[in-house]
Amino acid sequence: MFSLRRPPAHRLSRLFATSAARSGRAVVYAVNGDPATVLRVRSVPALPPPPAGTLNLQVLLAPINPADLNVVEGVYPSKPRADDAVHLPTHSVSDPLDTGTVWVGGNEGVARVSAVGPGVSGLGVGDWVILTRPQAGTWAAERAVAAADVARVPDAEALTEAQAATLTVNPPTAYNMLSEFIDLAPGDWVVQNGANSAVGQAVIQIAKARGLNTLNLVRHRPEIDELKQRLHALGATQVLTYDELADKSVRDKIKAWTGSKAIRLGLNCVGGKDTALMARLLGADAHLVSYGAMAKQPLSLPTSLFIFKNLKSHGFWQTRWYSMKSAEERAQLMQTLVNLIKENKLDTPAHEVLTISAAQTDEEATEKLQEAMVAMSEGRYGKKLLLKIE
Amino acid sequence: MFSLRRPPAHRLSRLFATSAARSGRAVVYAVNGDPATVLRVRSVPALPPPPAGTLNLQVLLAPINPADLNVVEGVYPSKPRADDAVHLPTHSVSDPLDTGTVWVGGNEGVARVSAVGPGVSGLGVGDWVILTRPQAGTWAAERAVAAADVARVPDAEALTEAQAATLTVNPPTAYNMLSEFIDLAPGDWVVQNGANSAVGQAVIQIAKARGLNTLNLVRHRPEIDELKQRLHALGATQVLTYDELADKSVRDKIKAWTGSKAIRLGLNCVGGKDTALMARLLGADAHLVSYGAMAKQPLSLPTSLFIFKNLKSHGFWQTRWYSMKSAEERAQLMQTLVNLIKENKLDTPAHEVLTISAAQTDEEATEKLQEAMVAMSEGRYGKKLLLKIE
Incomplete structure (x- = not known):
């Protein structure tokens, strides 16, 4: 280059x-x-x-x-x-x-x-x-x-x-990350950072359509209340800023929200050291799936999460997904997403x-x-x- | 505490x-x-x-x-x-x-x-x-x-x-990391850091017994030649210091060693930023398994390895393995290791x-x-x- x-x-x-x-x-x-x-x-x-x-x-x-x-x-x-x-x-x-x-x-x-x-x-x-x-x-x-x-x-x-x-990159990324790594049942929780990204918004909506709860992390900004309202309107269960997450008392709040149910899927498009805060919210045997690196810093996680909590860290790339799947599977995914749009569950x-x-x-x-x-x-x-x- | x-x-x-x-x-x-x-x-x-x-x-x-x-x-x-x-x-x-x-x-x-x-x-x-x-x-x-x-x-x-x-912690850790994450065939390569640790030495010997090649990374030290000789005597295929690995020309050397065959298993007991150098040696669809964190720094890896090379990062903890397995499976593993010791393949x-x-x-x-x-x-x-x- x-x-x-x-x-x-x-x-x-x-x-x-x-x-x-x-x-x-x-x-x-x-x-x-x-x-x-x-x-x-x-x-x-x-x-x-x-x-x-x-x-x-x-x-x-x-x-x-x-x-x-x-x-x-x-x-x-x-x-x-x-x-x-x-x-x-x-x-x-x-x-x-x-x-x-x-x-x-x-x-x-x-x-x-x-x-x-x-x-x-x-x-x-x-x-x-x-x-x-x-x-x-x-x-x-x-x-x-x-x-x-x-x-x-x-x-x-x-x-x-x-x-x-906008049907072929962001919504399928969101859909597949919610289904390819772990079986989630209605009532289960997913945590994601960069929650107001295009993929993040699709995650919120598709999770909501599946009856899943989302804990959404975003950066603080002057119009944070407006952003939180917008994400709630899309179907976000909870929204926190990274600053709010850094406060230790938030752990009890999250436990109350989830009923102490372990969160076993984390979606990451940020990276850097801040992602470790999110990873620490995950329970045992959880999966952290990265699809972006907006912080332009390496993904930095305590090794103890891998060894003692059996965390698994993956990446997701929709281009690779398409290359691995048949035309029928690709068409089926598109139909699923179009159905969600038609039912006003995904915009x-x-x-x-x-x-x-x-x-x-x-x-x-x-x-x-x-x-x-x-x-x-x-x-x-x-x-x-x-x-x-x- | x-x-x-x-x-x-x-x-x-x-x-x-x-x-x-x-x-x-x-x-x-x-x-x-x-x-x-x-x-x-x-x-x-x-x-x-x-x-x-x-x-x-x-x-x-x-x-x-x-x-x-x-x-x-x-x-x-x-x-x-x-x-x-x-x-x-x-x-x-x-x-x-x-x-x-x-x-x-x-x-x-x-x-x-x-x-x-x-x-x-x-x-x-x-x-x-x-x-x-x-x-x-x-x-x-x-x-x-x-x-x-x-x-x-x-x-x-x-x-x-x-x-x-010393039969129940280090040798089974080495044995299981070589078999639980990916199927390796004789001639395949494994890369590990901290290669002179007790687990690292067991990895070298068990890999050798299985016909696997090992690329072993160690810290530079005054008596590095002696250490390299000792690891080679155990069965190490190649040994490099982290300094040697940082030199760009080493990539060609490694390609010549492996015949450009992708390395699909990396074993990590160091962590920190240096582990990224090792992770970059891995091919597509590889597994990085961490069992220690001697650098006392978070495991820091480029997100692009996860997204575009489909790297998966896991941890391994022998205590967890024992807790998941039956008495028969535990006994079978111990017999396997004792057999290796009796055959003078593991000391x-x-x-x-x-x-x-x-x-x-x-x-x-x-x-x-x-x-x-x-x-x-x-x-x-x-x-x-x-x-x-x-």
Whole structure:
């Protein structure tokens, strides 16, 4: 991986020539590096009619997930394939990243089938689909894909674009962490940190739907009461800040809440030393499952928890889950999640749509996108960002 | 738990009265605290003939394991039972620890059956046994125990006292860690730190007997070449210091050794940040098993190993293993280990015998024992210490 310095915004306009006859656009990168520097909005040629076994898709809405930025940076273990590269006409010899061979960013999103190639069965124009192959590139108005690389969204008519666009990463992560490591029965407790993350919110809702209790840990913030209310409204049983957890008297409170029932599943997206406080809440023979590392510090746990309380520490990666499971199992999971959405038991986390408008030039759109990337890297988005390319 | 200051050695003699008619002695403590302060050698009355269902034992040799000192300190999760307390006549009103109600230290050791109570079958005078109930107290010349709390040492005639006395903690820990977490086939690799610990030496020998390769990590020391030779003589495939491991070029060396075969089992008794270096040597879907924390720092591992390489971190505690298994399974494990000893595939680690001589008074013996405890706490014993009460 290597990184480029971001050119000052006022110089960006000189790096791009205006595209006269674009038919769609895509958010692309030619090299790995800081997303605020290497991402470009580029006009791309119209797709030809789909060859045999393939589809043309119109992407409706695609999340910009933190992991997607790690892919752009080149530090994520899951990468696009070499043959996912898109070859574009170069516009500007003065833009070192306008190399003509680029990758489209994005891993998740919902698309509408716009054309079906010969020999494709079970999918028709107008169907909503998601891409099942990781890192295939969803940040584009249109994509041409192998029919084998998509799955039809079940009951799409019942879903909003935002619900369908965010269906394949966070909700299945939450669902699987609640079911793959330990059998939980209604009334059992689960503890999680980073509880207001997108996965955390899905955990709260899916746990609630299963009759499980959740003890949710969040950072203190000025509007903590509002956040607690919001998580309670989603179905959180209890919410504590890490500061509240550090107070020794809280142990008695938690014992009263749980009726001294051992908590045997902990979900971690924070890491560092603070996670040890959460791990100490777990009873004997418990499982700690990590799916993120927001503190950017190693997971640090007392060895005694492993030896004397038989704690087991695992990781969970939805990409790996998909790679281990059959198409039928993947479809079954999606149906389960869609059913929860239809029953109003699972909703999309708070989000904001970043629109790349047809009225903007590539240069204007790139500048807007790069500003959003800077804001995201500085943690100024509290909400999930969804990309809409008009 | 509470801790007492150690009285100066020259005052100890005033704290004890000489026992005129002792029939045996024991190493006891009346309160939890620093072993160098709270442990006493006390003369104890002769045992009466054993009641029904019980045995009298003559303890031949008993290790002083680090965990035993943690029990004395009161910081170990496994503790003696209340009814294990021994009631002794008090000798000295000026010794605050001469309270009359004391616990005998020690968890491991070999004893000879000296008398058999009515209704006990399968055990006879002269049999060698080990105590199967944790923390029953082995640091004594004699003990009276329930027959159900002992197991006969198989093929005792083929074993030395030291081999039998150290049979129940370290070798089974090594054996079970090599078999309970992942199926290993001959030629597979295992990596371990603290490789010159008693468990580490057993791991090397048992792995060698199974045709497994070991990559052994040890601290650098002046006599490192000698240590490496000693571990190689036990059967170690490769030995590296942590300093050598920190050098990036070692990765290629390890790849050449293993033929790029993934290492899927790591054994940890160190903890802290250095263990991450070892964990990074593990391939996908590996297991890291911790059985000690010599660095006295939390186990600190990159979360990415859990998420993207599917690392699983466990603990192993032989006491728990015994509590989960039947008497038959425990006997089978002991037979397996005795067979390895008889085949000269497993030997006792380097050790030193601390003898409490019949010629010493209780005061003299206590002073000698407390000096040994100070030396042990300062890490001045490189060898395992075995207690012999004449």
